[in-house]
Amino acid sequence: MLPNGIAGRVALWLLFAALAIGVPYGMNRSVARLETLRTSGKTVQARLLSNRVQRGKSTTYFFTIAIDDPRMPNPVDQQVLPGIYYQYAGAPTVPIITMPDDPTNFEVGWIDEWHIDFARRQWLVPGGLWVLILLFFVVIFEASAYSERNLLRAGEVTTGRVVSISSGKGAQLRYQYETSLGTRDGKVSMSGPITKAGLSPESQIQILYSLSNDRKSIPVVAISLYQLA
Numbered sequence: 001m002l003p004n005g006i007a008g009r010v011a012l013w014l015l016f017a018a019l020a021i022g023v024p025y026g027m028n029r030s031v032a033r034l035e036t037l038r039t040s041g042k043t044v045q046a047r048l049l050s051n052r053v054q055r056g057k058s059t060t061y062f063f064t065i066a067i068d069d070p071r072m073p074n075p076v077d078q079q080v081l082p083g084i085y086y087q088y089a090g091a092p093t094v095p096i097i098t099m100p101d102d103p104t105n106f107e108v109g110w111i112d113e114w115h116i117d118f119a120r121r122q123w124l125v126p127g128g129l130w131v132l133i134l135l136f137f138v139v140i141f142e143a144s145a146y147s148e149r150n151l152l153r154a155g156e157v158t159t160g161r162v163v164s165i166s167s168g169k170g171a172q173l174r175y176q177y178e179t180s181l182g183t184r185d186g187k188v189s190m191s192g193p194i195t196k197a198g199l200s201p202e203s204q205i206q207i208l209y210s211l212s213n214d215r216k217s218i219p220v221v222a223i224s225l226y227q228l229a
Contacts, residue, residue, distance in 0.1 A: 012134075012137065012138055012141060013138065015134060016131070016134045016135065016138050019127065019130055019131045019134060020131055022127075023123055023124070023127030023128065023130075023131060024123075026123055026127070027119075027120055027123035027124060027127070030119045030120075030122070030123060031116055031119055031120060033105070034107065034111050034115065034116050034119055035116070036099070037097050037098075037099065037105070037106070037107055037111055038097070038111040040099065041097040041098055041099050041100075041106075041107075042097070042098065042099075042100055043095050043096070043097050044067070044095070044096060044098060045093040045094070045095055045096075046065040046066060046067045046068075046093060046094055046095075046096045046108075047065060047066040047067075047068075047092065047093055048063055048064075048065055048088060048091055048092060048093055048094045049064040049065060049066055049075050050063075050064040051063050051064070051085065051088075051089045051090070052064075053085075059082075060079055061079065061080050061081070061082055061084075061085035062077055062078065062079055062080065063077075063078050063080050063085070063088070063089075063094060063108060064076070064077050064078075065078060065094060065096070065108070067096065067098075067103060067106075069103045071102075071103050071104070072103045072104060073104075078108055080108045080109060081109065081115065081118065083109075084108055084109035084110070087109070088109070094108060094109065095108075095109060095110070096108050096109070097109075097110070097111060147216070148218055148223070150210070151208050151209070151210055151216065151217075151218055152208070152223070154210070154211065154212075155208040155209055155210055155211070156179075156208070156209055156210075156211050157206055157207070157208055157220065158177050158178060158179065158206075158207050158209065159177070159204055159205070159206060159207070160175050160176055160177030160178070160186075160204070160205050160206075160207040160219075161175065161176055161177075161202055161203065161204055161205065162174070162175050162199050162200065162201050162202060162203045162204075162205055163175055163176055163185070163201065164201055165190070165199065165200065165201065166190075170189070171189070171190040172187050172188065172189055172190060173187065173188050173189075173190055173194055173199065173219070174186070174187045175187070175188075175205055175207065175219060177207040177209065177217065179209060179214040180214075181214055184209070184214055184215055184217065186207070186215075186217045186218075186219075188218060188219055188222050194219065194221055194222050197221045199221075205219050205220075205221065206219065206220040206221070207219055207220070208220055208223070
């Protein structure tokens with residue numbers, strides 16, 4: 001369900017902006033970290049205590065390792081790439097690349113272009129999908145708001161009647177109204193203003209409809225402040 005009111009509209013745009021900015025920002029930080037480790041890190045051996053494979057919707061691989069450095073909390077359960085897992089699983093040690101001044105910043109195995117590209121995909125695929133989904137809802141929401149603003153500017157008001165009111169998830173109010181071209185039917189989702197109006201079947205209700213297309217309408221009680229923005 002799309003958000004109602006100015007607060008909902010602003011929240012939708014803020015969420016879209018946060019994803020549109022946050023996904024590339026997070027991806028760039030992840031890639032920059034790997035590049036820094038590859039160029040400035042040092043390779044040391046960590047003790048491989050155990051390994052496991054976690055299966056579900058996707059398969060993930062883990063090493064439990066210990067690093068001989070007092071600054072490093074031990075042991076560490078670390079997710080690794082499949083190629084690294086199968087190369088070192090069962091071995092007594094595994095190489096890690098770590099920053100000399102911060103041993104908690106490390107990667108198990110090696111860092112190459114495929115590793116960096118994998119880090120990019122981890123951000124771009126799910127993040128990009130959410131951005132596209134949210135953009136779709138933004139476009140639908142704004143198109144609906146634009147249509148209703150046009151009704152406010154150039155619509156005609158008439159008196160209609162409530163035909164039925166459904167309940168539960170996806171509840172709707174159905175109504176009828178008369179225009180010069182005949183009887184028209186309409187429906188609208190049950191929102192806060194409509195619920196508070198205390199309407200029931202056969203109640204009279206003010207309807208705003210378009211003079212150019214009298215099938216396009218909205219109950220006056222359903223108009224929120226966001227249509228005026």
